Amino acid sequence: MTTDTTTRAGQGRDPLLEAVRGGVRVHDLGRPLYIGMPQSPNHPAYWHTLPRRHGDMVRPDGGSAANDMLVMGTHVGTHIDALAHVSHDGRLFGGADAAQAGAGGRYLEHGVHTIEPMVRRGVLLDVPAALGVDGCDPGYEITPADLERAAGRQGTEVGAGDVVLVRSGWGRLFDDPDRERYIGAASGVPGVGEAGARWLADRGVHAAGADTIAFECLPPGKGHSVLPAHRVLLVESGIYIIETLNLEEVAAAGAHEFTFVLSPLRLTGATGSPVRPLALVGRPQGEDR
């Protein structure tokens, strides 16, 4: 038996694995999925059921398996929008004909299966912290000035290729007993508007996320009638959008810069995917554990 010494020698030198060995704090940015959770009524509701439970079919050796059936839209729970999700004037990002792209019953072009897994610098822009409030008001439009103020307060630059997560504070309502509060159809929802989206696009970010269902500012009572940030990001700029993130914990920990990992399911031809993104923070060498 021979030993692959090249690999062996190389092992100790993988700086990523070394950093993981040194300790990583994992911030879970995904929400639990459960029947009745707040979601947009435009998408098939999340439903989970157990076709088989333990005891239904016990094998002679005493073994038994339980399993699941899942029905859901892809834009429910914490999820990512593929570029195929939104079109404008009949065109997807890059000018593809939107009607043609879906012929066949799936979006092979710009579908969520085309999104590469993300292992990138992530930045949290904590807008309420910068504004000195617990959370933005319903229907509040987060402006470029707000984004810059948040970045400045934190001392975090936004760079090309980054994933930028914009906290509005709205995520505190996710578990509200009145599920309509988080949905905010009547009240409105805070978020980035067209100008803020342009600000993000100008910086060349890879993806943008928020702690709301729709990412962008929804004025009270207007619902999803106009979604300019989706147009700017998905259609004009090829920037993915991540929604319904849990940003409360990572914000409370003061983690404004981190390694962002997101691995969408390879749902061939779909316009989105449920995800459970992570914000990873390494422990500096020499720091006490």
Next chain:
Amino acid sequence: MTTDTTTRAGQGRDPLLEAVRGGVRVHDLGRPLYIGMPQSPNHPAYWHTLPRRHGDMVRPDGGSAANDMLVMGTHVGTHIDALAHVSHDGRLFGGADAAQAGAGGRYLEHGVHTIEPMVRRGVLLDVPAALGVDGCDPGYEITPADLERAAGRQGTEVGAGDVVLVRSGWGRLFDDPDRERYIGAASGVPGVGEAGARWLADRGVHAAGADTIAFECLPPGKGHSVLPAHRVLLVESGIYIIETLNLEEVAAAGAHEFTFVLSPLRLTGATGSPVRPLALVGRPQGEDR
């Protein structure tokens, strides 16, 4: 406006982010999901459809959104088994009463929502490479000797807390036009047996994965009648199982040790989750890009 200088000063010192900046090779271990893909008939079939396509509802401003409906079992495609998936003699891991655990229609104990995201050392054990074959034969039982031989050839130790991925080579059949080949109901499927599972459990691994649907050795024509490795790993040892992995590319790259990242969906009370795990390899400092 004040600047959070503490964080700023700390940013340069996150060794994980530094490693990411230095370059990371991402090996995608997840399979694409598509209608008609090979899967176990014991679970609801994967189906995807577009309720809304571009053009169905165009807003006055020219915007249009397409969306999806997803129906599937959780043990289809690349997926992880929660501890609640399998019981033995009426007991889940830790002795929980399996019948009681599911009362209510979901497994709150040991459900997939209880699995913490994994950012851990991952190890690939390339059994066919160690055996000098392209792939293990149908129904071949991978023994502890095989696992040790693979580890030895590679020079990779298996340690407590690792995620160990056992390549049988069966993954080459995933895209076979005859989808029954990968399923292998008639032919049998290679995999770890009871002894191999015990070997893994004895080393205290955190999770174990394979490039087959069932992880373990299925003798020809016997189907899923006995699943001893599931018992040893899930029920007796509390070790998660990851199935239908794509290990071909990572094996071809000779990556036997890496940072393994897996982030199961938080499907409350479910027995498994589709996942898209990653094997990350950092670039040693000073190495040419």
Next chain:
Amino acid sequence: MTTDTTTRAGQGRDPLLEAVRGGVRVHDLGRPLYIGMPQSPNHPAYWHTLPRRHGDMVRPDGGSAANDMLVMGTHVGTHIDALAHVSHDGRLFGGADAAQAGAGGRYLEHGVHTIEPMVRRGVLLDVPAALGVDGCDPGYEITPADLERAAGRQGTEVGAGDVVLVRSGWGRLFDDPDRERYIGAASGVPGVGEAGARWLADRGVHAAGADTIAFECLPPGKGHSVLPAHRVLLVESGIYIIETLNLEEVAAAGAHEFTFVLSPLRLTGATGSPVRPLALVGRPQGEDR
């Protein structure tokens, strides 16, 4: 070639077919099913989508087929409750152990597949007409006195084996833009209570129906916390319940007695089925068409 003269001779003599030839008025008692229709949140929401549309796959000869995907509970839209739907003190109708009956993941005993198609005398009891109101008030309990008053006013006897449809007038709210009105969680819903159910059971009816989701009286704000009529009918008496019927048209036509036809889907092991029942009224001989 020989002719089956026996059958031929008999054909003219089938009185049912003769009656059909003479003219039948068909009253459709089923509601349309559509996304967003009012339904109980206790059951999976109705969703319909087109996986394949015309043009997606056109055959060389110019042909193309479109198809559907349907996701739904069985207790949504106009539907019938099988005896397996409700238990009391752990027992189904006839004393079957309710927990055991469902082991295996389907109710082979008393499931909806065991319901024979109904071709029976049907009776409409128009309670609002008897009370001189357009519709019963929210939360109003329909009493035996009300049922007798309705029967008396109409001159219709209720006999053993009949299917009795109790109109509350609530069906006028089915298409209300505020879908919560028909559901009536806050307001309450009119319907038969325990005494009324007993009255029906005492007469030996085969099935009982209503123009509401839950058949029975729901006091305001109490939801489905107690369902005595379900207990009396399904569990104690083996009488099927039909819900969400459209009784407006048949009532407006003054049809109080008719041939009732209901043919539940043979959903093996299910607790209910969507249905589209019919009230058929033949044309008396000699009557002008």
Next chain:
Amino acid sequence: MTTDTTTRAGQGRDPLLEAVRGGVRVHDLGRPLYIGMPQSPNHPAYWHTLPRRHGDMVRPDGGSAANDMLVMGTHVGTHIDALAHVSHDGRLFGGADAAQAGAGGRYLEHGVHTIEPMVRRGVLLDVPAALGVDGCDPGYEITPADLERAAGRQGTEVGAGDVVLVRSGWGRLFDDPDRERYIGAASGVPGVGEAGARWLADRGVHAAGADTIAFECLPPGKGHSVLPAHRVLLVESGIYIIETLNLEEVAAAGAHEFTFVLSPLRLTGATGSPVRPLALVGRPQGEDR
């Protein structure tokens, strides 16, 4: 209290209800639906599961309800094809633009919700009986001559407005342990071809049915590559097609003419519906029971 004497006096005179009172034999033409039943792989597979079982949630009064989740295509099990199901050269029946008809994600024109319930004369054409065989051979094309021979042997005329059910004998394979036999992808399936469909259309039938999945003749190994009978019936003639009927029992009873009742679910915008059609035979007056 006044009595509606008009209605009362009229009750005894409803000839349909009189016939029902005289006795009706109900032939059930619907197949049971169950997981794993034979169906076309072109449509979402039938799946049923119990989200809630008895005991999951017991109310304080001892009551408990179980319920279902259903996932399925509409062209599975015994079902009816709406006119929207098939197009030819981009046109539906009546010349409607097929691509436009589905824009919006549902076929409001010619969808299954537009099919009126059927209470009509039904005719069974027992082709194997006429040919002196147990069942037609795989891939056998049933010709106009065969249909006429069957009608002649039985002494049954086919008239305008009738529902004509063509028995091939293939239904005997529905419960075959090898579910591929009934599907017949490799072997072919017997059925009406273009000429037979024309024969039916020329007689002005309202709907045509068969005991196979596809209604029409499928030559061995050619699958659904060309479906001329669908074109002739659905697209050119506006005649509905009913598939996967159970015609074995009604044929064994020698019932060749009957009252046919079919009540499709009002699935708004869908291209088909599962159904459970009935063949009703009245008892001639004076005949012994």
